[in-house]
Structure formats: C-alpha cells, structure tokens
Amino acid sequence: xxxxxxxxxxxxxxxxxxxxxxxxxxxxxxxxxxxxxxxxxxxxxxxxxxxxxxxxxxxxxxxxxxxxxxxxxxxxxxxxxxxxxxxxxxxxxxxxxxxxxxxxxxxx
Amino acid sequence: xxxxxxxxxxxxxxxxxxxxxxxxxxxxxxxxxxxxxxxxxxxxxxxxxxxxxxxxxxxxxxxxxxxxxxxxxxxxxxxxxxxxxxxxxxxxxxxxxxxxxxxxxxxxxxxxxxxxxxxxxxxxxxxxxxxxxxxxxxxxxxxxxxxxxxxxxxxxxx
Numbered sequence: 001x002x003x004x005x006x007x008x009x010x011x012x013x014x015x016x017x018x019x020x021x022x023x024x025x026x027x028x029x030x031x032x033x034x035x036x037x038x039x040x041x042x043x044x045x046x047x048x049x050x051x052x053x054x055x056x057x058x059x060x061x062x063x064x065x066x067x068x069x070x071x072x073x074x075x076x077x078x079x080x081x082x083x084x085x086x087x088x089x090x091x092x093x094x095x096x097x098x099x100x101x102x103x104x105x106x107x108x
Numbered sequence: 109x110x111x112x113x114x115x116x117x118x119x120x121x122x123x124x125x126x127x128x129x130x131x132x133x134x135x136x137x138x139x140x141x142x143x144x145x146x147x148x149x150x151x152x153x154x155x156x157x158x159x160x161x162x163x164x165x166x167x168x169x170x171x172x173x174x175x176x177x178x179x180x181x182x183x184x185x186x187x188x189x190x191x192x193x194x195x196x197x198x199x200x201x202x203x204x205x206x207x208x209x210x211x212x213x214x215x216x217x218x219x220x221x222x223x224x225x226x227x228x229x230x231x232x233x234x235x236x237x238x239x240x241x242x243x244x245x246x247x248x249x250x251x252x253x254x255x256x257x258x259x260x261x262x263x264x265x266x
Binding site for chain 1: 152
C-alpha cells in the first residue's frame with residue numbers, strides 16, 4: 001500500500017491537470033458512428049415486421065380470421081368467374097341449338 | 109414463425125379449395141348441358157320457361173324437322189361443292205356456273221323457308237312473350253345480322 005499521507009495525495013490530485021487532445025478525425029468518426037447506428041436501425045425494420053406478425057398470428061382468433069378472410073375473397077372471385085363462365089356457356093348453348101336446326105350452320 | 113407459416117399455408121389451401129369447389133358447383137349445370145347430347149334442348153327448355161307438355165310437343169316438332177334439316181344440309185353441301193368445282197375448272201363466267209349459283213341460291217332459300225316454318229311452329233307452342241322472343245332470336249340469325257340495311261347501305265345512298 002502507499003505510505004504517503006492523505007495530505008500528499010490531496011496535493012498531488014490538486015496539482016494534476018488533464019489536457020485531452022482531440023484527434024483530427026474525431027468529428028468524422030462520430031458522424032460515421034451515427035450513420036452506422038442509423039443503418040442498423042433501418043435494417044431492423046424487417047425483423048420488427050416479422051415479430052409483429054408472429055405475435056399477432058399465433059393467436060387462434062387472428063389466424064382463423066385470416067383463413068376466413070382468404071376463403072371469402074377466393075369465393076367472391078370464384079363467384080365472379082363462374083357468372084362469366086355461365087354466360088359464355090349459355091351463349092354457346094344458344095349457338096348449339098341454332099346450329100341444330102339451321103342446315104346452313106351445321107357444316108360450320 | 110412456424111405458426112405464422114402454417115397459418116399462411118392454411119389460408120392459401122382453404123382459398124384454393126374454396127375457389128375450386130364454388131366454381132365447379134356454380135358452373136356444373138351449364139357445363140353438363142354443354143357436354144351431353146341434347147343439351148341444347150335442355151337450354152331451350154330453361155331459356156323459354158317450357159312446361160312438360162310444351163317441351164314434349166317441341167321435342168316432337170324437333171324430331172320431325174331433323175331429317176328434313178339433314179337432307180337440306182346435304183343438298184347445300186352438294187350445291188356448294190358443285191359451284192366450287194365449276195369455278196376452279198372455268199376461267200370465265202359460264203352458263204354452268206350461272207346455273208350452279210342459281211341452284212345454291214334456290215337451296216338456301218328453300219332451307220330458309222323450312223327453317224322459318226319450323227321456328228314459327230316452335231314459337232307457337234310457347235307462352236306468347238317467350239314465343240315472340242324466341243322467334244326474334246332465331247329470325248335475327250336467319251336474316252344474317254351482319255347484312256342488315258343499316259350495315260350494308262352506305263350513308264350517302266340512304
């Protein structure tokens with residue numbers, strides 16, 4: 001242990017002067033670090049999105065809702081497509097009937 | 109994350125299955141009418157709201173008309189073939205070609221007359237409104253809709 005008394009330590013501490021020297025590239029390095037942190041934060045958006053989904057979709061009600069929603073959308077699309085197909089079929093049947101009684105259309 | 113993936117897969121599978129099932133069921137009647145023979149008569153029955161008795165009478169008319177229709181179809185084919193043969197064989201408009209053209213026109217006219225008679229007979233078996241609609245639909249085809257006065261005659265000539 002140090003044998004010098006507390007007075008001597010106080011004197012030394014009082015006499016001690018710190019003169020920090022700022023390196024020339026200090027400003028540049030600081031801005032570089034800030035830019036790097038911001039980049040990391042932007043990159044972290046995707047994990048946050050997946051985290052949001054994973055926390056929401058593990059709930060049974062939300063998962064069931066998503067399934068029902070996609071089912072409704074697909075049935076709606078099928079309804080529209082089927083209506084169009086039925087109209088086409090109906091027209092084709094009309095043509096088929098006309099061709100069955102019109103000899104001029106039979107050979108076509 | 110696995111749960112999210114499973115939910116997404118379930119949503120897609122249910123959506124595809126729902127689409128396929130609904131589409132198949134909704135288009136089944138018309139698809140089956142189109143694919144089976146005599147589907148056009150079923151179409152006529154639905155389109156013109158025919159009752160059983162009406163449908164039976166119209167089917168009878170159709171059966172009676174069918175052989176005459178087939179004969180006319182064959183005659184039209186023969187007349188057209190004869191005209192084509194003569195056109196290929198001659199380098200100028202000959203009396204034979206003229207006769208063949210007349211024959212084609214005569215066969216076509218005869219065919220139209222028979223068809224119109226049949227159409228009016230079928231229309232008469234239907235309810236008045238449906239009968240009128242049926243005759244209009246068929247005559248629009250018989251008169252060749254693309255060759256009406258409006259489309260053929262130029263504006264200055266009208």
